[in-house]
Amino acid sequence: xxxxxxKRLMTEYKELTTRPPEGIIAAPIDEDNFFExxxxxxxxxxxxxxxxxxxxxxxxxxxYPLSPPKMRFTCGIFHxxxxxxxxxxxxxxxxxxxxxxxxxxxxxRWSPVQSIEKxxxxxxxxxxxxxxxxxxxxxxxxxxxxxxxxxxxxxxxxVRKTLCLPASEV
Amino acid sequence: MRVSAGLMIGGSxxxxxxxxxxxxxxxxxxxxxxxxxxxxxxxxxxxxxxxIVLVYLMxxxxxxxxxxxxxxxxxxxxxxxxWHAVLETCLAFTVFRDDFSAIFVMQxxxxxxxxxxxxxxxxxxxxxxxxxxxxxxxxxxxxxVLAALGFADSYFVSSAYFTTITRGASAQIVFGFEYAILLxxxxxxxxxxxxxxxDLRNPQSWDNKAVYLLYAELFIxxxxxxxxxxxxxxxxxxxxxxxxxxxxxxxSVRALHKAFLDVxxxxxxxxxxxxxxxxxxxxxxxxxxxxxxxxxxxxxxxASPKRLPCSHVFHAHCLRSWFQRQQTCPTCRTDIxxxxxxxxxxxxxxxxxxxxxxxxxAGAQIGAGMPPFLPFLGHQFGFPQQPAGAGGAQxxxxxxxGQPGPFPHQxxxxxxxxxxxxxxxxIPPPPLPMAGPPGMFPMMPPPPLPQVNTTQGTSSETPPVNxxxxxxxxxxxxxxxxxxxxxxxxxxxxxxxxxxxxxSAQMQMIQLATVTPIRPRxxxxxxxxxxxxxxxxxxxxxxxxxxxxxxxxxxxxFRTESPSTSSTAPSTxxxxxxxxxxxxxxxxxxEAEEVRQRRLARLLxxxxxx
Numbered sequence: 134x135x136x137x138x139x140k141r142l143m144t145e146y147k148e149l150t151t152r153p154p155e156g157i158i159a160a161p162i163d164e165d166n167f168f169e170x171x172x173x174x175x176x177x178x179x180x181x182x183x184x185x186x187x188x189x190x191x192x193x194x195x196x197y198p199l200s201p202p203k204m205r206f207t208c209g210i211f212h213x214x215x216x217x218x219x220x221x222x223x224x225x226x227x228x229x230x231x232x233x234x235x236x237x238x239x240x241x242r243w244s245p246v247q248s249i250e251k252x253x254x255x256x257x258x259x260x261x262x263x264x265x266x267x268x269x270x271x272x273x274x275x276x277x278x279x280x281x282x283x284x285x286x287x288x289x290x291x292v293r294k295t296l297c298l299p300a301s302e303v
Numbered sequence: 304m305r306v307s308a309g310l311m312i313g314g315s316x317x318x319x320x321x322x323x324x325x326x327x328x329x330x331x332x333x334x335x336x337x338x339x340x341x342x343x344x345x346x347x348x349x350x351x352x353x354x355i356v357l358v359y360l361m362x363x364x365x366x367x368x369x370x371x372x373x374x375x376x377x378x379x380x381x382x383x384x385x386w387h388a389v390l391e392t393c394l395a396f397t398v399f400r401d402d403f404s405a406i407f408v409m410q411x412x413x414x415x416x417x418x419x420x421x422x423x424x425x426x427x428x429x430x431x432x433x434x435x436x437x438x439x440x441x442x443x444x445x446x447x448v449l450a451a452l453g454f455a456d457s458y459f460v461s462s463a464y465f466t467t468i469t470r471g472a473s474a475q476i477v478f479g480f481e482y483a484i485l486l487x488x489x490x491x492x493x494x495x496x497x498x499x500x501x502d503l504r505n506p507q508s509w510d511n512k513a514v515y516l517l518y519a520e521l522f523i524x525x526x527x528x529x530x531x532x533x534x535x536x537x538x539x540x541x542x543x544x545x546x547x548x549x550x551x552x553x554x555s556v557r558a559l560h561k562a563f564l565d566v567x568x569x570x571x572x573x574x575x576x577x578x579x580x581x582x583x584x585x586x587x588x589x590x591x592x593x594x595x596x597x598x599x600x601x602x603x604x605x606a607s608p609k610r611l612p613c614s615h616v617f618h619a620h621c622l623r624s625w626f627q628r629q630q631t632c633p634t635c636r637t638d639i640x641x642x643x644x645x646x647x648x649x650x651x652x653x654x655x656x657x658x659x660x661x662x663x664x665a666g667a668q669i670g671a672g673m674p675p676f677l678p679f680l681g682h683q684f685g686f687p688q689q690p691a692g693a694g695g696a697q698x699x700x701x702x703x704x705g706q707p708g709p710f711p712h713q714x715x716x717x718x719x720x721x722x723x724x725x726x727x728x729x730i731p732p733p734p735l736p737m738a739g740p741p742g743m744f745p746m747m748p749p750p751p752l753p754q755v756n757t758t759q760g761t762s763s764e765t766p767p768v769n770x771x772x773x774x775x776x777x778x779x780x781x782x783x784x785x786x787x788x789x790x791x792x793x794x795x796x797x798x799x800x801x802x803x804x805x806x807s808a809q810m811q812m813i814q815l816a817t818v819t820p821i822r823p824r825x826x827x828x829x830x831x832x833x834x835x836x837x838x839x840x841x842x843x844x845x846x847x848x849x850x851x852x853x854x855x856x857x858x859x860x861f862r863t864e865s866p867s868t869s870s871t872a873p874s875t876x877x878x879x880x881x882x883x884x885x886x887x888x889x890x891x892x893x894e895a896e897e898v899r900q901r902r903l904a905r906l907l908x909x910x911x912x913x
Contacts (some may be wrong), residue, residue, distance in 0.1 A: 165434045165436050
C-alpha cells in the first residue's frame with residue numbers, strides 16, 4: 134500500500150516542482166522519506182497575514198491518498214482554525230465520511246481526488262477567511278469576531294516574528 | 304537525552320573505578336579485594352549499574368552498525384515499546400519471585416535486548432516501502448539482521464525446551480514462549496521483506512502485493528494468538544496466571560480481528576468490482592483522459608480500469624483500496640450503492656416480470672376459474688333443464704294418457720283425451736287423479752250422487768244409470784277388488800266415468816256463470832223468465848237429435864265389445880247428451896261453436912282410430 138502512496142507523492146512532487154503555485158513552496162524533507170513534507174505558505178494579500186511566510190509540516194499516512202495527511206504549522210500562528218500547537222483544522226483534511234459534529238458536509242471532507250496543491254490552497258483561503266463557527270482556537274475566534282483590531286495587531290506581530298523583524302514600536 | 308545518557312555513563316564509570324580502587328587500597332591483594340567487593344552491597348550495586356551501562360553501550364554500537372541513524376518514527380516506536388517491555392518484565396519478576404536471581408535478571412535483560420532489535424527490524428522493513436532509495440548496504444544489513452535474529456530465536460527456543468524437559472517446569476517456559484513469539488515476528492518481517500523486494504524488482508506496480516501482505520498479517524497474528532493461548536494454558540497448570548502477557552495477548556487478538564475484517568472488506572470490494580463495474584476498453588481509454596485521479600498515473604488496458612455507474616474511470620486496485628473504507632465515487636462522491644439500487648431496480652424489473660408471470664398465472668387462474676364458472680353456467684343450464692325435464696314429464700303424462708288408446712273399448716273414449724287437456728287446464732290439481740287411482744275410489748261416491756240428482760231433474764234417462772251402478776256394484780266391486788287384468792280395466796273404466804262426470808259438472812258451472820250476469824238487469828227479468836220457459840223445450844229437441852247418433856254409434860260398440868261394457872256405454876253417453884243440450888241454445892252461438900268443434904274433434908279422433 135505505501136508503494137502506491139510513494140509513487141503518488143513522487144508524482145505530486147514533480148508537478149509542484151514543474152508548475153509551482155503562487156505563494157506556495159512544498160517538498161519532502163528528505164529524499165529518503167517522502168512521507169514527511171515541509172512547506173512555506175505566504176500570507177494572502179490584503180489581509181492581516183500579508184507579507185508573512187509561515188512554515189508548516191505535512192505528514193502523510195501509509196495509505197495516502199485514501200486517508201488525509203496531517204498538517205501542522207511549526208511557527209506560532211494565531212488563527213481561529215489552527216490549534217495552539219499548530220495543528221490545522223480544516224474540512225479538507227478530515228477523514229472521508231459524515232462529520233460527527235455536523236458542521237461539515239461530506240463533500241467538503243477528504244477525497245482521493247484531492248492533492249497537496251489543493252490542500253495548501255485551501256489553507257491559504259482559510260487564512261484569508263477564517264471560519265469562526267467551529268473554531269479550533271476559541272480565543273482567536275472570539276477576538277476575531279469581537280475585537281478585530283487586536284486580532285490584526287497580533288497577526289502583524291507574528292508576521293514580523295516569522296520575518297525576523299523587530300517588533301513594531303507603534 | 305544524549306547529554307544525560309553521557310553523564311550517566313560517565314558517572315557510572317567513575318563510580319565503578321572509585322569502588323574498585325577503594326577495594327584495592329583497603330586489601331592490597333587481588334583475591335581479598337574480590338571477596339570484599341562481592342560482600343559489599345553498595346559495591347555490587349555500582350557494578351550492576353555499570354553492567355547495565357555496558358549493555359546499553361553495546362546496544363547502541365550494534366544499532367549504529369546494523370541500522371545506521373534511526374528516524375524519528377522508529378525512535379518513538381522503540382522507546383514506547385521498550386517502556387511497555389520493561390513494565391511487563393517487572394510483572395514477570397513478581398510472578399517468578401522464587402526464582403529471582405542475578406542470572407534470571409541477566410536473561411530478562413538479554414530478552415529485552417533482542418526484542419529491541421526485532422522491533423527495529425520491523426520498522427526498518429516498513430520504512431523500506433516508504434523510501435525511494437534502497438541501497439545494497441540496506442539489503443546486506445536486513446539480511447544479516449533477519450538471519451541473526453532468526454538463529455538466536457531458534458537457539459533460545461530449543462534451549463528453553465530442552466532445559467524444561469531436563470530440569471522440569473521453571474522460568475525457562477516464559478523465555479521459550481517469548482522467543483517463539485519473536486520468531487513469529489521474524490517470520491513476518493521476512494515475508495514482508497521478500498514481498499517488498501519482489502515489488503521493487505518488478506518495474507510495474509504489483510497489484511496483488513497488498514492482498515499478500517494482508518494474508519501474511521492475518522496468518523502471523525493467528526500464530527501469535529495460538530502461542531499466547533497455549534502459553535496461558537501451560538502457565539495456569541504450572542505456576543499461576545501470567546499477568547504480564549495479558550496486554551500482548553489483547554493486542555494480538557485485536558490485530559487478528561482487524562486483519563480479519565480487512566480481509567473480509569477486501570474480498571467484498573473485489574467481488575463487487577468484478578461483478579458490477581465493466582472494464583474500459585482501449586478505445587475508450589484513448590478517447591478520454593487516461594489518468595487515474597487517485598494514483599495520478601496513466602491507465603492502460605493491462606491495469607483493467609473500471610468504470611463506475613457515474614462514468615468515472617479508475618484503476619481496479621485503486622478502487623478496491625478506496626472501497627474498503629468508503630463506498631462512494633472518489634470524484635463526484637456518488638453513492639455506489641445506487642449501483643446496488645440499479646441492481647435492485649433490475650430486481651424490481653425481475654419482480655415486474657414475475658408480476659407479469661403472476662398476471663399470466665392469474666389469467667390461468669381465470670382459465671382455471673372457467674371450470675368453476677362453467678359449473679355455474681352448468682347450474683344455470685341445469686336450472687332451465689329442470690323445466691325441460693318438467694316438459695319431458697308432461698309428454699310422459701301425455702303418453703300415459705295415450706296408453707288407453709290401444710285398448711278396443713278405449714277407442715270409444717279417444718275423444719276423452721281431447722277433452723282432458725281442457726279438463727286439466729280447468730282443474731288445478733291434475734296429478735291427483737293420475738297419482739292415486741285406488742285413492743280415487745273413496746272419492747267416487749260424493750261426486751256422482753249430486754250430478755245424478757241434477758241429471759234426474761233434467762232428463763229421464765238418468766234413473767237407468769243408477770240401477771246399472773247398483774247392479775254393477777256387487778259384481779264389478781268384486782272384480783275391482785282383484786288384481787287381475789279385468790280388475791284393472793274395470794278401475795280404468797270407473798276413472799273414465801269420473802272424468803265424464805267432472806266435465807258435465809264443469810259445463811253446468813259455466814251455464815250458471817252465464818246466467819248470473821243476465822239477472823242483474825232490472826228490465827230483462829221478465830224476458831229471462833220467458834226465455835227460460837222455451838229454452839228447455841229447444842234443448843230437449845236438440846238432445847233428441849244428438850241421442851240418435853249416439854245410439855247409432857252404440858250398436859257398433861255392442862258388436863265389438865261385451866254386453867257389460869255396452870251397458871256402461873249408454874250410461875256414459877246420456878250424461879254427454881245432457882251436458883251438450885244446454886250449450887246448443889240458439890242464443891249462445893259461441894257455446895254452439897265449441898260443441899261443434901268437440902264433435903269434429905271426436906269425429907277426427909274416431910277416423911284416426913279407424
